[in-house]
Amino acid sequence: MPLPHLTRAAAPLTREVSAVNEHGEQDTVSIPAERALTVYVDKRELVTLMTLGAHPELLVLGYLRNQRLVESVDEIQSITVDWEVGAAAVRTHAGIDRIEERTAHRVVTTGCGQGSVFGGLMEEIDSLELPGTAVTQAQLYAVVNAIRLQESTYKSAGSVHGCALFSVRDDQAAMLVFVEDVGRHNAIDTIAGWMWMNAGGDVAHPDKLFYTTGRLTSEMVIKSAQMGVPVVVSRSGITQMGHEVAQRIGLCTVGRATNRRFLCYTAPQRLLLQPALAGPRLRATEVSP
Amino acid sequence: MPLPHLTRAAAPLTREVSAVNEHGEQDTVSIPAERALTVYVDKRELVTLMTLGAHPELLVLGYLRNQRLVESVDEIQSITVDWEVGAAAVRTHAGIDRIEERTAHRVVTTGCGQGSVFGGLMEEIDSLELPGTAVTQAQLYAVVNAIRLQESTYKSAGSVHGCALFSVRDDQAAMLVFVEDVGRHNAIDTIAGWMWMNAGGDVAHPDKLFYTTGRLTSEMVIKSAQMGVPVVVSRSGITQMGHEVAQRIGLCTVGRATNRRFLCYTAPQRLLLQPALAGPRLRATEVSP
Incomplete structure (x- = not known):
C-alpha cells in the first residue's frame, strides 16, 4: 500500500509585532504564528487545531494516530492542507468506523491537553510491551x-x-x-x-x-x-x-x-x-x- | 439569592517520590499532585478535569462560568466535591438549558486548552466594554x-x-x-x-x-x-x-x-x-x- 499523499503547505512561522519595553522604547519583536486548522475527515468536520503551522499534514496524521481514530497509515489516502481557508481535508480509503461515537467522550487533560479518549488509552497502555532500550x-x-x-x-x-x-x-x-x-x-x-x-x-x-x-x-x-x-x-x-x-x-x-x-x-x-x-x-x- | 453552598474538600498538594540524580544518588523530591475530578451537573456527567486539587469547588464554578454554561452564580445551588470518588456534584436551581448542544462543538486551543465554545466566545468578546483601568x-x-x-x-x-x-x-x-x-x-x-x-x-x-x-x-x-x-x-x-x-x-x-x-x-x-x-x-x- 503506498503512503498517503500529503501536501506541503508552508506558512511563515513568526511574525513581527511592535512592543514597548521598560525604558519606554518601541521595539520590534518576533512572536510565533498561530493558526486555526479545521480538520475534515471525508468531508465531515472533526476538530479545529491551533498550530504554528510548520508541518500541518504530519500534525493531522499524528493527531488521527494518537487519538486512535486510525490504526494504520494505510487507511489514509491523502491529507490536503489549504491555509487560505484554514482547512485540512483528510481522505480515507474506507472511512473511519464509528467516528461519531469514538470522539464523544471528553477529558480535559493537564498539559495543553485535548479531549482524548483517556480511559480507553490507559487500558491499551497496559497491554503494550516497551522495548528494552537503555x-x-x-x-x-x-x-x-x-x-x-x-x-x-x-x-x-x-x-x-x-x-x-x-x-x-x-x-x-x-x-x-x-x-x-x-x-x-x-x-x-x-x-x-x-x-x-x-x-x-x-x-x-x-x-x-x-x-x-x-x-x-x-x-x-x-x-x-x-x-x-x-x-x-x-x-x-x-x-x-x-x-x-x-x-x-x-x-x-x-x-x-x-x-x-x-x-x-x-x-x-x-x-x-x-x-x-x-x-x-x-x-x-x-x-x- | 444566597451564594451557592460549596464543600471545602482538601487534599495534599504535593507528594514525595524518589529520583536518581546525575551523581547516581537517590533523592526524595516533591511533585505536584494531580487528580481526576469528574463534574456532574444535575447528575449528568459533563467533563473530567485534571487538577492539583487546591480549590476544586471554585474550579468547577469558574469552569461553568468561563464555558458560558451558567450566566450567573445564582443559578448554582451547591457544589459538592468528594475526593474518595473523584467527583464534583453540581446542583442547579433550574437546570442548564440546552447543555448537550452547547458542549458539542470542540476546539483544541493552544495553551493547555480545553474544548471551548471558541467561536461563540469571540462573538461575545466584541460586545464587551473593558473598564478604562491603567x-x-x-x-x-x-x-x-x-x-x-x-x-x-x-x-x-x-x-x-x-x-x-x-x-x-x-x-x-x-x-x-x-x-x-x-x-x-x-x-x-x-x-x-x-x-x-x-x-x-x-x-x-x-x-x-x-x-x-x-x-x-x-x-x-x-x-x-x-x-x-x-x-x-x-x-x-x-x-x-x-x-x-x-x-x-x-x-x-x-x-x-x-x-x-x-x-x-x-x-x-x-x-x-x-x-x-x-x-x-x-x-x-x-x-x-
Whole structure:
C-alpha cells in the first residue's frame, strides 16, 4: 500500500509585532504564528487545531494516530492542507468506523491537553510491551546538548514547545526529527505523523528516546509509550499522573535535564549512570532552585 | 439569592517520590499532585478535569462560568466535591438549558486548552466594554515582586502554573487571590469562581490586573476580558492569536515580565511608563536571550 499523499503547505512561522519595553522604547519583536486548522475527515468536520503551522499534514496524521481514530497509515489516502481557508481535508480509503461515537467522550487533560479518549488509552497502555532500550548518561548529555544547539522558533520568538525524536545506539545520540508548535500536544502528534511516514529502517529500530521542553505529563508518557519510545527526557519536571503511568509501564522519565544536571524519576534501570561525567558537585548555595 | 453552598474538600498538594540524580544518588523530591475530578451537573456527567486539587469547588464554578454554561452564580445551588470518588456534584436551581448542544462543538486551543465554545466566545468578546483601568510601571513592578515573594507549590514542587488577581489603585498593587494548578486554564477558572463568590465590594471595582506564569494565549486574553480585567501580565511571551485578540479589544498585555524588564505588546495607553524606575540599560552582551 503506498503512503498517503500529503501536501506541503508552508506558512511563515513568526511574525513581527511592535512592543514597548521598560525604558519606554518601541521595539520590534518576533512572536510565533498561530493558526486555526479545521480538520475534515471525508468531508465531515472533526476538530479545529491551533498550530504554528510548520508541518500541518504530519500534525493531522499524528493527531488521527494518537487519538486512535486510525490504526494504520494505510487507511489514509491523502491529507490536503489549504491555509487560505484554514482547512485540512483528510481522505480515507474506507472511512473511519464509528467516528461519531469514538470522539464523544471528553477529558480535559493537564498539559495543553485535548479531549482524548483517556480511559480507553490507559487500558491499551497496559497491554503494550516497551522495548528494552537503555540509555547512557553520556547519551543523555548528548541529547541535551543537541537541543541546546538546535536552531529554533523558540530562540527567535519564544512561546513554543519543542519535541525531538532521537536514536540512541552505539554510545551515540542522533536527532532524527525536531518539531515545535504552540501547543506541545501538537509537537508530539507531528512526530507521531512523521514516524508513520518514515516507518522503514531506522525508525523501526527500538532504540528511541523522546525529548520534550514541556512537563512530563501523563499525556506525554502515554503518547510516547504508544509510539514505542521507552525513554522521555525533559527540561521541566513531572506531574503525579505522569509519574504514576510511567512507573506502571516501566517507561524511563528524566526531568530537570539542563547542562549536566537531571533527575531520573522512573525506571532508573534504563539509565546507565556514569557519575564521573557529572562534574564536581555544586555547593548548596550554588544550587539553583 | 444566597451564594451557592460549596464543600471545602482538601487534599495534599504535593507528594514525595524518589529520583536518581546525575551523581547516581537517590533523592526524595516533591511533585505536584494531580487528580481526576469528574463534574456532574444535575447528575449528568459533563467533563473530567485534571487538577492539583487546591480549590476544586471554585474550579468547577469558574469552569461553568468561563464555558458560558451558567450566566450567573445564582443559578448554582451547591457544589459538592468528594475526593474518595473523584467527583464534583453540581446542583442547579433550574437546570442548564440546552447543555448537550452547547458542549458539542470542540476546539483544541493552544495553551493547555480545553474544548471551548471558541467561536461563540469571540462573538461575545466584541460586545464587551473593558473598564478604562491603567497601571503604572511602579505597580507593574510591585506585581512582579509580589509573585516573586509568594509561597507556592511551584517553589516546592515545580510543574504547576500560577495565576493571581490584583487590585491596582492609588499607586498600590494588592494581591487579592493567588491560585496554582497543573493546568493554567484551571488556575484562571478557579479565579473566575472565586470572583463570583466574592463579587461584592473590592472585586466589583474596575481596577483589576491579572498575572499568569503561562503564555499570553488567546484563551487567557478572552477569559480575562470576560471577567472584566483589562490588563494581563506574564513572565512568558505572547502567541499570535493572543496578540490579535488583545489588540482587537484594547486589552493591555505585558509579557517577559521579570525583575525590572518587560515588553508591553498591546494597548500601551493603559501603561503609565516611568522609565526612570527601569534602572540602567544592560549592555547588549548582558541581555539574556
